[in-house]
Amino acid sequence: MTLLAAGQEAGRSRRLPQYTRERRAEAGMLILAAAITIFAYVLASIGKYSAMPANLVPILVAMIALMGVVHVANLYLAPHADPIIMPLVALLNGLGYVMITRLDPPQALLQGIWTAVGVAAYIFTLLVVRRTEILDKYRYLFALLGLGLLVLPLAPGIGENINGARLWVHFGPLSFQPVELAKLALAVFFASYFIEKQDMLSGGMGASGRKFSLNLRVLGPILAAWLGSLMIMTMERDVGFSLMLFLVFIITLWVATSRISYLVAGSALFGVGAVVASKLFGQVNERMVTWLDPWKYAETIGYQIIQAQYALGAGGLSGTGLGRGHPTLIPVVSSDFIFAAIGEEMGLLGTTAVVIAFLLLVGAGIRAAQRSSSPFASLLAASFTLIIGLQSFFIMAGIVRLLPLTGVTLPFVAYGGSSLVSNYILVAVLMRISNESGHEELRV
Numbered sequence: 001m002t003l004l005a006a007g008q009e010a011g012r013s014r015r016l017p018q019y020t021r022e023r024r025a026e027a028g029m030l031i032l033a034a035a036i037t038i039f040a041y042v043l044a045s046i047g048k049y050s051a052m053p054a055n056l057v058p059i060l061v062a063m064i065a066l067m068g069v070v071h072v073a074n075l076y077l078a079p080h081a082d083p084i085i086m087p088l089v090a091l092l093n094g095l096g097y098v099m100i101t102r103l104d105p106p107q108a109l110l111q112g113i114w115t116a117v118g119v120a121a122y123i124f125t126l127l128v129v130r131r132t133e134i135l136d137k138y139r140y141l142f143a144l145l146g147l148g149l150l151v152l153p154l155a156p157g158i159g160e161n162i163n164g165a166r167l168w169v170h171f172g173p174l175s176f177q178p179v180e181l182a183k184l185a186l187a188v189f190f191a192s193y194f195i196e197k198q199d200m201l202s203g204g205m206g207a208s209g210r211k212f213s214l215n216l217r218v219l220g221p222i223l224a225a226w227l228g229s230l231m232i233m234t235m236e237r238d239v240g241f242s243l244m245l246f247l248v249f250i251i252t253l254w255v256a257t258s259r260i261s262y263l264v265a266g267s268a269l270f271g272v273g274a275v276v277a278s279k280l281f282g283q284v285n286e287r288m289v290t291w292l293d294p295w296k297y298a299e300t301i302g303y304q305i306i307q308a309q310y311a312l313g314a315g316g317l318s319g320t321g322l323g324r325g326h327p328t329l330i331p332v333v334s335s336d337f338i339f340a341a342i343g344e345e346m347g348l349l350g351t352t353a354v355v356i357a358f359l360l361l362v363g364a365g366i367r368a369a370q371r372s373s374s375p376f377a378s379l380l381a382a383s384f385t386l387i388i389g390l391q392s393f394f395i396m397a398g399i400v401r402l403l404p405l406t407g408v409t410l411p412f413v414a415y416g417g418s419s420l421v422s423n424y425i426l427v428a429v430l431m432r433i434s435n436e437s438g439h440e441e442l443r444v
Helices: 001-015 020-049 056-077 085-103 105-128 133-137 139-154 179-194 198-202 215-235 240-257 260-280 282-292 305-317 338-371 373-398 419-442
Strands: 160-164 166-171 175-177
Touching: 001 166, 001 175, 020 085, 056 085, 085 105, 085 338, 085 419, 105 133, 133 139, 133 179, 133 282, 133 373, 139 160, 139 166, 166 260, 175 198, 179 198, 179 338, 179 373, 179 419, 198 240, 240 260, 240 373, 260 282, 305 338, 338 373, 373 419
Parallel strands: none
Antiparallel strands: 160 166, 166 175
16 A cells, blocks of 8 residues: 555655756746736726726736736746746736727727737647747748748738738638738747757858868748748738847847858948838838928828827836827827837837846846757747747837837737737746756756
8 A cells, every 4th residue: 555655645746746956937927917916906097987896806817827827837847937928028018018908999809819828829839839949840840830921911812911911811700910920930940940050051161171162052932932922911011020030040140150241241232132122112112201391291201200200209218197198189199109109108218127027037038048059949939939039129229219210019018819829939938948958957
């Protein structure tokens, strides 16, 4: 009986996860993120309606349930992953939900549903991608998938043209942006192919001692994927994702090979492409002229960016208070310009907090890349971190007029189901890479 009981106890210990120090830290930070979100939600309701929110209890239960599910999933599937990643995501997602609720309650309901779908996609990704080598094995499948998703909005009958860009597809009542998932698939392909051909791309020495030279056979598949992606993006009249995909391609290639010449050549190609695009496409030209002088077009194409400048100015240091500003004067504020709404009602302090949260998230991604012993996983973590960092930088820099507007959304914060789901998948892969490196450090 004693041996049987011992065997049963050993079986239970193998099934039950170990509550690691990473997950203990994560639990505390998730509680803090939930507390900040609920506090902001209450303030926004009081500021707008002068009353406590009527649905506070359901919102509180839903938030705790979602964070609890994420935490339990991490406990079982990624016990040694970086503990700061998901609390930062929860904070950004929560603050974005609060602002969307304040700006457009019907959209907030949809955003809540998409958040639940994103969490489900996060858990599914952790379940399927048990080791990052799985992604490495199917590089060409990911390349075809990425290109196929980019082409999908051009298909007759299901593609939609919204605000001059053909990025949407619809199936009945459901619509989404395939490019959000396409960028992840292509990033996997780039990382895998660059690692396989690293010596050739960097001009290194082969086994025979002969130095490799760059040729079309080596660069052909990369250039085909890159040029194909840019051509499709041009046909879809979208500049933001074209630019981001191009920069991810060039910077990932530079990280893989350490050749500064790729950055130089990429910068030159970008400059030429920007000039040509501004001449050929009216949408690009409009963004350039409104960036340089929006007040010249105050009644037309410059109205949106001008209202964003007024909103940021009205917010000052500490903001007008949640629910007490007028961010709805900005067109499409809940998606394209939610950062300006945060600046008006939460001030410079609020926008700085958002920037710091993204910087910490990027730092966590870079740390996962540095600690990984797998070259492919390391480069993939760097590539995925680039996507989050560049996308958030582009939209925030566009709103404060540091750069022209690119049309991308602020990850986890802005309204948009496609962006939410794809970014949760991205973070799941980062958590898997971080967990692998953490587990290897424990074994050492």
